[in-house]
Amino acid sequence: MPQHFADRLLAACRARGNALCVGLDPRWEQLPEEIRARHALGTLEAMAGAYEEFCLRVLEVVAPLVAVVKPQSAFFEACGPAGLAALQAVLRRARERGLITILDSKRNDIASTAEAYADAVFAGTFCDAKRDPVWPADAMTINPYLGRDAVEPFLTSARKVGAGVFVLVRTSNKGAGQFQDLVCTGKPLYRHVAEAVAAWSAENPGTSGFGDVGAVVGATHPAELAQLRELTPGVVFLVPGYGAQGGSAADVAAAFRSDGAGAIVNSSRGIIAAFKPAESRWEQAVERATRSAIADLAQYVPLTSRLS
Amino acid sequence: MPQHFADRLLAACRARGNALCVGLDPRWEQLPEEIRARHALGTLEAMAGAYEEFCLRVLEVVAPLVAVVKPQSAFFEACGPAGLAALQAVLRRARERGLITILDSKRNDIASTAEAYADAVFAGTFCDAKRDPVWPADAMTINPYLGRDAVEPFLTSARKVGAGVFVLVRTSNKGAGQFQDLVCTGKPLYRHVAEAVAAWSAENPGTSGFGDVGAVVGATHPAELAQLRELTPGVVFLVPGYGAQGGSAADVAAAFRSDGAGAIVNSSRGIIAAFKPAESRWEQAVERATRSAIADLAQYVPLTSRLS
Numbered sequence A, B: 001m002p003q004h005f006a007d008r009l010l011a012a013c014r015a016r017g018n019a020l021c022v023g024l025d026p027r028w029e030q031l032p033e034e035i036r037a038r039h040a041l042g043t044l045e046a047m048a049g050a051y052e053e054f055c056l057r058v059l060e061v062v063a064p065l066v067a068v069v070k071p072q073s074a075f076f077e078a079c080g081p082a083g084l085a086a087l088q089a090v091l092r093r094a095r096e097r098g099l100i101t102i103l104d105s106k107r108n109d110i111a112s113t114a115e116a117y118a119d120a121v122f123a124g125t126f127c128d129a130k131r132d133p134v135w136p137a138d139a140m141t142i143n144p145y146l147g148r149d150a151v152e153p154f155l156t157s158a159r160k161v162g163a164g165v166f167v168l169v170r171t172s173n174k175g176a177g178q179f180q181d182l183v184c185t186g187k188p189l190y191r192h193v194a195e196a197v198a199a200w201s202a203e204n205p206g207t208s209g210f211g212d213v214g215a216v217v218g219a220t221h222p223a224e225l226a227q228l229r230e231l232t233p234g235v236v237f238l239v240p241g242y243g244a245q246g247g248s249a250a251d252v253a254a255a256f257r258s259d260g261a262g263a264i265v266n267s268s269r270g271i272i273a274a275f276k277p278a279e280s281r282w283e284q285a286v287e288r289a290t291r292s293a294i295a296d297l298a299q300y301v302p303l304t305s306r307l308s
Helices: A005-016 A033-038 A044-062 A073-077 A081-096 A111-121 A148-160 A174-180 A189-202 A222-231 A249-255 A282-300 B005-016 B033-038 B044-062 B073-077 B081-096 B111-121 B148-161 B174-180 B189-202 B222-231 B249-255 B282-300
Strands: A020-024 A068-071 A100-107 A139-142 A164-170 A213-217 A237-239 A263-267 B020-024 B068-071 B100-107 B139-142 B164-170 B213-217 B237-239 B263-267
Touching: A005 A068, A005 A100, A005 A164, A020 A044, A020 A282, A033 A044, A044 A068, A044 A073, A044 A081, A044 A282, A068 A081, A073 A081, A073 A100, A073 B111, A081 A100, A081 B081, A100 A111, A111 A148, A111 B073, A139 A148, A148 A164, A148 A189, A148 B174, A164 A174, A164 A189, A164 A222, A174 A189, A174 B148, A174 B189, A189 A213, A189 A222, A189 B174, A213 A222, A222 A237, A222 A249, A237 A249, A249 A263, A249 A282, B005 B068, B005 B100, B005 B164, B020 B044, B020 B282, B033 B044, B044 B068, B044 B073, B044 B081, B044 B282, B068 B081, B073 B081, B073 B100, B081 B100, B100 B111, B111 B148, B139 B148, B148 B164, B148 B189, B164 B174, B164 B189, B164 B222, B174 B189, B189 B213, B189 B222, B213 B222, B222 B237, B222 B249, B237 B249, B249 B263, B249 B282
Parallel strands: A020 A068, A020 A263, A068 A100, A100 A139, A139 A164, A164 A213, A213 A237, A237 A263, B020 B068, B020 B263, B068 B100, B100 B139, B139 B164, B164 B213, B213 B237, B237 B263
Antiparallel strands: none
């Protein structure tokens, strides 16, 4: 049996002494000029090449410091097939460097289609001779709107390889509440989703007690974060919204249990755009921003390194 | 100004005299043996090549008969970058053949990321010199869970080019009700989403009176379909679940207004898998299945060709 996703995640965070996840959301206008200049402008292939070079170099900087990275599929998809090849290269390199990878693609569909999405990331697309994952990641984000039967193929596929999924519960965007906060039979929709996630997660707990189905809960809603932490103690939270989106380290502290476990905190722009494009020593700026985010979180988050 | 999406869609259905949409969901095990044999087995590139050949040949068969096709992104993504190149080829050929294309990818994310997804399909990814859509489609499916601010970039991008979006409202899977049927302040969640869709759609009505924001409502829930048709008269429905998933022509009739407008009905497996893989004259089977679905729908659906 492959090792359980939550156990691997927790051990990796413990080894690094922090729960920071670096989001890889490359945007052309934020790339170092040095990299943009090297990739001939004006084609999607060039853009993809620049994204790949940038992300691979970011991986070299952050791999010794953090346990988890989260490539955002949208920016790679925006470059066409070459962008997807870059995404593959980034996912593979991250894995080679020992990083845990979360593919942020927020997929879902009816079960027979969801299976294709899931196997492409986890168990591998079936194509006669071999069965390798196309977009190899240790976890991916998925959308709950279609209900459990659409989530099922992701769980089945992930569980074959010791991977995990993170289900959108309370997203970090300003307008998240339009549907997520609607009160349904006495509690908001996002709590119904959170309770479902807790039940799915409890089906397959690791030795840590955490399950392999996590929840995406935005740092921009600290009250909900605290309430959900209480409600779903066995669910790992992936917390976006820290840093550039406005969530502070104090805000995200509520995502953690008192033993320091229970969440990973994502920062994308705050780290990978922590420099002016003209800066030549941009990798040092990325390293400084990563160390600074780790120190900032350590002020409020119980030290993960203290976990036995 | 580009012509309005709903006007184009309605005119195209009127010209063909039907509201059938052919879903392009290629699956290796359902492909004609003739095509599988021609593409060396065992690699994702071969699989992608087979999907491309199959879908392009299906397009030749159905283009004279129907107005709309809907490629399912998941199956192309499952083949890696080569699969995405095949998806591009299929979208481009469909457009050349005068078909209206709906990219079924059910995307969404926070606004700054949603913009990348949207521009890749509609207004085009910005890459200095030119701005072409990467996955050119006339419409795409999106997930509403994140709320309006995440939907906004899709509307903005689509409206630049006279395209449309279809928002998941009541999906066709068996477990759709787990969250979609939760009663929130007196009505189920899917009705809240439907009302939001109606409001977004009403922001930009075409001369037909229909807006450019449609709703995905499964044929497998005929009662909800009828109720939603009543509730949102200016919203075009994309109706999956007819055929292989169990919805009948009588079930989908409720999606249409009495003037024959208001919906397109998707059939995927019922058409593109209407033959045994060993059959050599599979294109004739696809044509028969398409004509048969059109005739089946015509029994219950007011004739779109009668629309002035």
